[in-house]
Amino acid sequence: MSLDRRAALIRGGAALAAALAPFADGVDRVLAAGDDAALLTTLTLLEDTAVQVLTSVGPDLTRAPLPGLAQSFLTHHRDHRAALLSAIRDLRATPPRTGQPHPDALPSSPGEAAALAALLEIEGRLLGAQYAALAALERQSLRVRVASIFGVDARHAAVWRSAGGQNPVPTSFVTGQ
Amino acid sequence: MQQPRPTRRSLLRAAGVAAGGAALGACGGSPAGTGTGSTPRPQDVVRVLDLVLVAEHAVIHAYTVGLPLLGSVTTPLATAFRQNHVDHRDRLAQVISGLGGTPTPARESYDLGTPPADEGTMTSLAATLEEQSARAHFAALRQLDDPIVAQLLASIMGDEAQHSAVLRTVLQQDPAPASFVTT
Numbered sequence: 001m002s003l004d005r006r007a008a009l010i011r012g013g014a015a016l017a018a019a020l021a022p023f024a025d026g027v028d029r030v031l032a033a034g035d036d037a038a039l040l041t042t043l044t045l046l047e048d049t050a051v052q053v054l055t056s057v058g059p060d061l062t063r064a065p066l067p068g069l070a071q072s073f074l075t076h077h078r079d080h081r082a083a084l085l086s087a088i089r090d091l092r093a094t095p096p097r098t099g100q101p102h103p104d105a106l107p108s109s110p111g112e113a114a115a116l117a118a119l120l121e122i123e124g125r126l127l128g129a130q131y132a133a134l135a136a137l138e139r140q141s142l143r144v145r146v147a148s149i150f151g152v153d154a155r156h157a158a159v160w161r162s163a164g165g166q167n168p169v170p171t172s173f174v175t176g177q
Numbered sequence: 178m179q180q181p182r183p184t185r186r187s188l189l190r191a192a193g194v195a196a197g198g199a200a201l202g203a204c205g206g207s208p209a210g211t212g213t214g215s216t217p218r219p220q221d222v223v224r225v226l227d228l229v230l231v232a233e234h235a236v237i238h239a240y241t242v243g244l245p246l247l248g249s250v251t252t253p254l255a256t257a258f259r260q261n262h263v264d265h266r267d268r269l270a271q272v273i274s275g276l277g278g279t280p281t282p283a284r285e286s287y288d289l290g291t292p293p294a295d296e297g298t299m300t301s302l303a304a305t306l307e308e309q310s311a312r313a314h315f316a317a318l319r320q321l322d323d324p325i326v327a328q329l330l331a332s333i334m335g336d337e338a339q340h341s342a343v344l345r346t347v348l349q350q351d352p353a354p355a356s357f358v359t360t
Binding site for chain 2: 069072076079080083134135140147152155158167168169171174175
């Protein structure tokens, strides 16, 4: 293993731990960076969290065109979760239970501003975890699959930032930071 | 050796070549790269990275010529996006040089097809080029087996996908029309 790759795995493990910590038990899963099934499990749980957040805060998004975008992005996250679950099964590993509550990811107050903040938070955690996984996954085919999800979640983040009055593209490189 | 003059058509062809290579890879071919499990072939990585570098040159040129056509809403966006592409260009050139290659330098101009005449056509052109450039980076990523290079290409692809989303919003189009990036 090259030093670059070893360093990337260490960085990836730390980033994934940070991404997952508030939302799931079993943070130790992410310490197995280099274990593709464990990495995909982490990403699946985060997509599952995004599904729950969008389902929960969608009704708080009332300005056009946000309601329609929320519905469309919810479909994307469901598709991402399904693709990751399929990839885990392809590895003959046991997929995680989805559809579990993730109360820590939900806003504590109602309203569009809080909803947008929660959506930006989960999209940022997703992007950070996916970015880290890209350097940590052993299988090239899985890196491609994660990258195809990463590009779409990056779009979501830009849309939510713009809706919240923030710079939609604040950096030249998307890393989830 | 005299290099052919790159045009928008040739950029699309280059992206198509990358996508075709990726498709071959999916059918059992080996991706190029320096990752574990493959023979290190830095020259192949350089070739693929240079293709996306040329795409960055063309997008930078398009923004440079189109900026005077833009209005108060789109000018700040285009100015920022152009700078993002300059950063991509510099990073890609740095990696190519680090691998022992010679980055293709930017030309004075690129054929962008029908020149944009107003804000609407310039915004449409920028949205199209951003979409194509993001897909070219994804196609390149599919061809390479080095996780560090894949991570870099994905981080650039994500940025350009964000540009596309913002410009599509300006054009009142769906900012994220699909669940997955494809070539």
